[in-house]
Amino acid sequence: MRLYIGLLFCSFLGFNLSSQGLLIQAVKSEGEIKVDGDLNELAWQQAKFISGFTQQFPYDTSLAETQTKVKMIFDEKYIYVGAVCLDPNDGDYVVQSLKRDFSFSITDAFAVFLDPYSDKQNGFSFAVSPYNVQREGLLIRGGSYGVSTSWDNGWTSQVKRYQDKWIVEMAIPKKSIRFNEGSKQWRVNFARNDLKINETSVWAPVPRNQNVANMGFMGSLIFSEPPSKTGKNMVIIPYAISSFSEDKQSDPVSQDWTANIGGDAKIAITSSLNLDITVNPDFAQVDVDQQVTNLSRFSIFFPERRQFFLENADLFGNFGFSKIRPFFSRNIGLNYGAVIPIYAGARLSGKLNAKTRVGLMNMQTGRNSENTLDPMSYTVGAIQRSVFANSTIGGIVVNKTSTENPSVSNTVVGVDFNYTSKNNRWRGQAFSHHSIESGQEKLALANASWLMYEDQNIFFMWNHEFVGKGYTAGVGFVPRLNNYNPELGVSEKRSYWRWEPAIGYKFYPKSKWLNWHGPKVYISEYQDSSFRTTDRIATASYAFSLKDGSSLTFQGVNNEVNLFFDTDVSFSGSESIEAGRYGYNFAEVVLNTTKRNKVYGNLNVGGGNYYTGQRFFYSGGITMRYKRWVNLSLNYSRNEIDLPHLDEKVVLNLIGPKVNVTFTNNIFFTTFFQYNDQIDNFNINSRLQWRFKPMSDLFIVYTDNHFTTDYVLKNRSLVAKLVYWLPL
Numbered sequence: 001m002r003l004y005i006g007l008l009f010c011s012f013l014g015f016n017l018s019s020q021g022l023l024i025q026a027v028k029s030e031g032e033i034k035v036d037g038d039l040n041e042l043a044w045q046q047a048k049f050i051s052g053f054t055q056q057f058p059y060d061t062s063l064a065e066t067q068t069k070v071k072m073i074f075d076e077k078y079i080y081v082g083a084v085c086l087d088p089n090d091g092d093y094v095v096q097s098l099k100r101d102f103s104f105s106i107t108d109a110f111a112v113f114l115d116p117y118s119d120k121q122n123g124f125s126f127a128v129s130p131y132n133v134q135r136e137g138l139l140i141r142g143g144s145y146g147v148s149t150s151w152d153n154g155w156t157s158q159v160k161r162y163q164d165k166w167i168v169e170m171a172i173p174k175k176s177i178r179f180n181e182g183s184k185q186w187r188v189n190f191a192r193n194d195l196k197i198n199e200t201s202v203w204a205p206v207p208r209n210q211n212v213a214n215m216g217f218m219g220s221l222i223f224s225e226p227p228s229k230t231g232k233n234m235v236i237i238p239y240a241i242s243s244f245s246e247d248k249q250s251d252p253v254s255q256d257w258t259a260n261i262g263g264d265a266k267i268a269i270t271s272s273l274n275l276d277i278t279v280n281p282d283f284a285q286v287d288v289d290q291q292v293t294n295l296s297r298f299s300i301f302f303p304e305r306r307q308f309f310l311e312n313a314d315l316f317g318n319f320g321f322s323k324i325r326p327f328f329s330r331n332i333g334l335n336y337g338a339v340i341p342i343y344a345g346a347r348l349s350g351k352l353n354a355k356t357r358v359g360l361m362n363m364q365t366g367r368n369s370e371n372t373l374d375p376m377s378y379t380v381g382a383i384q385r386s387v388f389a390n391s392t393i394g395g396i397v398v399n400k401t402s403t404e405n406p407s408v409s410n411t412v413v414g415v416d417f418n419y420t421s422k423n424n425r426w427r428g429q430a431f432s433h434h435s436i437e438s439g440q441e442k443l444a445l446a447n448a449s450w451l452m453y454e455d456q457n458i459f460f461m462w463n464h465e466f467v468g469k470g471y472t473a474g475v476g477f478v479p480r481l482n483n484y485n486p487e488l489g490v491s492e493k494r495s496y497w498r499w500e501p502a503i504g505y506k507f508y509p510k511s512k513w514l515n516w517h518g519p520k521v522y523i524s525e526y527q528d529s530s531f532r533t534t535d536r537i538a539t540a541s542y543a544f545s546l547k548d549g550s551s552l553t554f555q556g557v558n559n560e561v562n563l564f565f566d567t568d569v570s571f572s573g574s575e576s577i578e579a580g581r582y583g584y585n586f587a588e589v590v591l592n593t594t595k596r597n598k599v600y601g602n603l604n605v606g607g608g609n610y611y612t613g614q615r616f617f618y619s620g621g622i623t624m625r626y627k628r629w630v631n632l633s634l635n636y637s638r639n640e641i642d643l644p645h646l647d648e649k650v651v652l653n654l655i656g657p658k659v660n661v662t663f664t665n666n667i668f669f670t671t672f673f674q675y676n677d678q679i680d681n682f683n684i685n686s687r688l689q690w691r692f693k694p695m696s697d698l699f700i701v702y703t704d705n706h707f708t709t710d711y712v713l714k715n716r717s718l719v720a721k722l723v724y725w726l727p728l
Helices: 002-016 041-047 312-318
Strands: 023-028 054-057 068-074 077-085 108-116 123-128 136-138 158-163 165-173 185-194 199-202 220-224 234-247 254-270 273-277 341-352 356-365 376-387 391-402 409-420 427-438 445-454 458-467 482-486 489-492 496-499 501-504 515-525 531-548 552-565 579-591 600-608 613-626 632-643 650-662 665-674 681-693 696-705 713-723
Touching: 023 041, 041 068, 068 185, 068 552, 077 108, 077 185, 123 165, 234 445, 254 341, 312 356, 312 376
Parallel strands: 023 068, 023 220
Antiparallel strands: 054 199, 068 077, 077 165, 108 123, 108 185, 123 136, 158 165, 185 199, 185 220, 234 254, 234 713, 254 273, 273 341, 341 356, 356 376, 376 391, 391 409, 409 427, 427 445, 445 458, 458 496, 458 501, 482 489, 496 515, 501 515, 515 531, 531 552, 552 579, 579 600, 600 613, 613 632, 632 650, 650 665, 665 681, 681 696, 696 713
């Protein structure tokens, strides 16, 4: 009875416990630490375990069923983390693959989140799976949106597995993270996934409606003495590449053998300010874009995948909103997917002090292969200052100038304010940007505001946007500003307003299988400069979220569209419908199964009215994994568009099988197929990666493209690239 009452009391504490008062002490080690997963050195024996992990999912009101114990030590070069992950439940670990930078939410893993400046804005994360697969990343914007795994750095870990537990030992080089010398106190949190029982647990409690990496919920890390800096951190990363390409569409058919060299350098100016330099970069090893069927009149956003642009990308790329970006790095070195040579570039980024973060980048590009674009110089400067408890204010300047004709130039200047309340329930953003170039029109500005409230039950959001027709973000992404006139073959710029409210509610029933359910209403309406509606989408949905991670959503959608020009709304090269105002409704059902299983998938089925006719669509994917070595997936989408003015139904298919094989922790093979009859292209991309030493890789990549009608080859290439990480 006493034990039962004690457990109830602990559960009550877990419900009310905040991160206030939680602390872990790091003991200074005088002897050598061997990273072997044993935790048997004297310093480890002197350090004390912290425990008492609480659930974050499926509940956040009780102690974790599977407990974890953590201790920390440090020496002149490293910060060490030791964790004992108790594992009393039978069954295999849930591990998707042995590839680095795994998805934390669908993998058994232990993670540490560090906030060295205690600013609740930017930090670092390190995680390992039970098979010692590593994952490192940056915490940006307070960790509210998770971890950016684009950041790479060398660190050491080892895992030992036993029948009832697995033990983690990490060694994080102090020179690879930024911190203030002289400070004994940082902020920290730890998280653990045990997906056999569908549990995520944390040391400092994090509400289940928040991301587990949220920096607003952390305990204190107290060092026995202030950790000292370890000198300059400098890494040279040269590469060598050789490639063969063949273009069957040129006349005559062209074949080309090339070889090239280049490289990057990473130089720590201070422990918190880094200089990155690239010379003649090549991104042949980068994953291909995952194509989508585009049934809109505007450009689709494809994320940046090139390594140089990903590091500290938030400092430059998060100004503005998702569809009003003053800076979008894919506009450097790429033009509608075609590669433009980048000669060199440099980026200085990091913290000047605990509250001020800065970034300055310059890139120099050459002419494109068709000799239609000038060599350009791209410069971006950004500064961000922490204000209040969890908020920031920042400014950005983006410039694009022709190096041969300096009068051809575009500049955008702007100010952004990001707000997060102390309890993380309120979040918001406001910005004002202005573009400058010769001969520009009036209204060369953009502004917006966004405010969101979210607790366990209630979700509310409000957003407004305005973009003037004179606003030109030469290195940005503002797809709604340009309206393509297919009759004239040109784009017309039109000012627009956007209003985007949403509200939702979650019920948490007492159920063994249902986690929450609830309704949501969402509206996105675009208006012209006279406040006349040009596009509106209104959705009413009801969602069910299960405790195993599955979900089911029913949704009804009302669309209203004002076509400015005669438009092919099947987006397949068919006959257009007349310009004018159209309204139509459709419904859809979305199902996602739990990713804990060896076979899981998703399905989206819907249909209804579409302009003057009907549209039926379905898409889905299935993934099968064999232990931790093989991962097979297949994604498929189909749109059937039936319009009365067309002689036959338009059918658009997009098929994307993918094969991932992880032979070991260091050898990976990926093959990606994409069949897209909307753009008449069948693509194959195969990549073999051998990480022969930490952060050093050999890539062999094969790519080809075919027509979907007769599978005649368009072009193909074979690339071998060697990248070497050389710390100095």
